[in-house]
Amino acid sequence: MDTSAPFSTLIRAATEQQHNEAEHSTFMRDLLTGQLGVEAFYRYTAQLWFVYAALEKHSAALASDAIAGPFVKPELARLASLEADLAHLGGENWRDELTALPATAAYAARIEECAGDWPAGYVVHHYTRYLGDLSGGQVIRGTAEKLWNLPKKGDGVRFYVFEGIANPAAFKREYRAALDQLPLDGPEVDRVLDEARRAFTMNTDMFRELAAEHSPASSRT
Numbered sequence: 001m002d003t004s005a006p007f008s009t010l011i012r013a014a015t016e017q018q019h020n021e022a023e024h025s026t027f028m029r030d031l032l033t034g035q036l037g038v039e040a041f042y043r044y045t046a047q048l049w050f051v052y053a054a055l056e057k058h059s060a061a062l063a064s065d066a067i068a069g070p071f072v073k074p075e076l077a078r079l080a081s082l083e084a085d086l087a088h089l090g091g092e093n094w095r096d097e098l099t100a101l102p103a104t105a106a107y108a109a110r111i112e113e114c115a116g117d118w119p120a121g122y123v124v125h126h127y128t129r130y131l132g133d134l135s136g137g138q139v140i141r142g143t144a145e146k147l148w149n150l151p152k153k154g155d156g157v158r159f160y161v162f163e164g165i166a167n168p169a170a171f172k173r174e175y176r177a178a179l180d181q182l183p184l185d186g187p188e189v190d191r192v193l194d195e196a197r198r199a200f201t202m203n204t205d206m207f208r209e210l211a212a213e214h215s216p217a218s219s220r221t
């Protein structure tokens, strides 16, 4: 790959195939075509709790990091919204039911590892989730509201609603500009792009384990 292109272009191109695989995974397809019940959506949301707990656990420290700092923004923080959604979907005992699938635990552990000692790796995980949530996440929100009769932009789908981002397209443009400013040299670019593919694959692994638990035959709608 020509590593002289802007980094935002490189990361998008490098992960295009993995994005397709994640988007067209069996679990996502079954979920978004109404073949799974709301309990599958609840279980998926619970997995996201572990991912965002890992992404947001060290926000305060990372906010002052030269590499990761420009990406850590309070308007992106999702954990409180996820907790409101889980309380709505699972009821008052949601915390007792909260368990991570093995793929989710591995994914969260990898995010924490990067947060601890590789800020550029952390940025890649940050990009993979938050820019995705601001893009395809909006498709998921609309579908979930209709399928399971959830209040529009309310409890159950708050995770997908970025109250503090009035113009997502402009926000994404600025985010990509910040990606292009990352001071990465040749070998580090390759390493970071490998991590980006890994980040997407870890999402697909999570979807595979969710599909093993929730299939059209096993679900009530």
Ligand code: HEM
Pocket: 008, 011, 012, 019, 022, 023, 024, 028, 032, 127, 128, 129, 131, 132, 133, 135, 136, 137, 139, 140, 200, 203
């Ligand atoms: C049903 C599932 C999904 C749909 C329908 C979907 C759809 C989309 C769409 C329409 C875009 C906008 C591209 C643009 O801005 O021009 C996008 C971007 C993106 N998606 Fe997804 N996506 C899905 C799943 C995922 C997953 C599982 C991930 C990773 C966890 C992900 C990560 C991303 C990222 C990082 C971007 C930003 C790409 C860039 O502009 O650099 N998406 N997605």
